[in-house]
Amino acid sequence: MNLKNKKRIVFISVLVVSISILHYVTSYTSPVSHDVYRRLYYLPIILAAFWFDKVGGLSAAIISSLFFLPHVLKQWMMIPFQPYEAFFEIILFNVVGYVTGSFAFREKIEKKNYQQALKNLKETHIGILQALSVAIDARDHYTQGHSMRVKELSLKIGLCLNLPEQELLILEQAALLHDVGKIGIEDQILKKREKLIDEEYEKIKEHPFIGNKILLPVKYLNECRQIIMYHHERYDGKGYPDGLKKEEIPIGSRIIALADTYDAMMSDRHYRKAINEKKVISEIKKCAGSQLDPDVVKAFEKILLEEKKLEILENKDN
Numbered sequence: 001m002n003l004k005n006k007k008r009i010v011f012i013s014v015l016v017v018s019i020s021i022l023h024y025v026t027s028y029t030s031p032v033s034h035d036v037y038r039r040l041y042y043l044p045i046i047l048a049a050f051w052f053d054k055v056g057g058l059s060a061a062i063i064s065s066l067f068f069l070p071h072v073l074k075q076w077m078m079i080p081f082q083p084y085e086a087f088f089e090i091i092l093f094n095v096v097g098y099v100t101g102s103f104a105f106r107e108k109i110e111k112k113n114y115q116q117a118l119k120n121l122k123e124t125h126i127g128i129l130q131a132l133s134v135a136i137d138a139r140d141h142y143t144q145g146h147s148m149r150v151k152e153l154s155l156k157i158g159l160c161l162n163l164p165e166q167e168l169l170i171l172e173q174a175a176l177l178h179d180v181g182k183i184g185i186e187d188q189i190l191k192k193r194e195k196l197i198d199e200e201y202e203k204i205k206e207h208p209f210i211g212n213k214i215l216l217p218v219k220y221l222n223e224c225r226q227i228i229m230y231h232h233e234r235y236d237g238k239g240y241p242d243g244l245k246k247e248e249i250p251i252g253s254r255i256i257a258l259a260d261t262y263d264a265m266m267s268d269r270h271y272r273k274a275i276n277e278k279k280v281i282s283e284i285k286k287c288a289g290s291q292l293d294p295d296v297v298k299a300f301e302k303i304l305l306e307e308k309k310l311e312i313l314e315n316k317d318n
Contacts, residue, residue, distance in 0.1 A: 181211030
């Protein structure tokens with residue numbers, strides 16, 4: 001049992017004892033208050049039913065009945081065979097506990113089913129996006145798996161920066177689809193082995209805009225679309241398509257910019273071989289404050305350090 005539920009049990013117990021004492025004492029001093037405290041017995045029963053379902057409701061009802069019983073016996077001794085209403089109250093305690101607990105239980109089951117359905121829907125959406133990203137990367141064997149790797153690194157950085165769960169979901173979607181606009185770029189440009197001429201490079205720079213246009217009809221991906229649109233902006237404002245700078249650029253775009261750069265440099269391309277990891281990391285550090293967000297670079301460095309520590313520990317265990 002967790003600490004929260006333990007505190008709830010203590011609270012209900014104290015509440016039952018307090019109400020029973022006040023109810024008993026006021027039977028000699030104030031008939032009006034006495035009747036009010038009698039009605040308050042239902043409060044801990046309802047709370048217990050709401051927090052702990054039928055078991056909690058019935059348990060609280062039984063305990064309340066035991067505390068209520070001395071009052072019934074006192075009435076019986078004073079006026080034999082008269083306190084039938086009080087006995088009915090005890091029965092009602094248990095009915096309220098059971099019925100309220102049943103409703104609470106059903107509501108929790110419905111909520112759980114809804115949450116599971118929502119989870120399944122999210123997983124389906126991500127699965128579809130992953131399939132689409134694989135299809136995009138498959139156009140060129142040099143970029144196979146690129147979007148998945150960008151997604152994985154982006155999520156690590158997002159977690160390191162303590163992004164909320166919803167923002168992480170949007171980041172995951174955007175990372176998977178960040179290159180969807182390359183569908184609109186000709187193969188002869190994407191797969192060119194030589195250095196691109198200015199006209200071809202300008203064509204390549206259109207892919208964030210094309211991606212934004214492709215996803216425009218999908219309302220569910222509105223926030224994701226904005227991240228994709230600006231993932232080639234630079235922290236110093238010298239990027240494209242709109243020359244945004246610093247916090248003007250969505251945080252998701254700033255994260256994907258680093259993940260995309262890292263994976264691109266670490267992978268073979270038509271026009272060059274993969275670059276040594278130490279050199280890549282050094283280059284990324286140099287880009288902090290110019291091309292890349294310094295906070296995102298710090299998060300990236302922290303992730304590398306943690307992974308290196310983990311690798312050392314695993315090697316020791318082996």
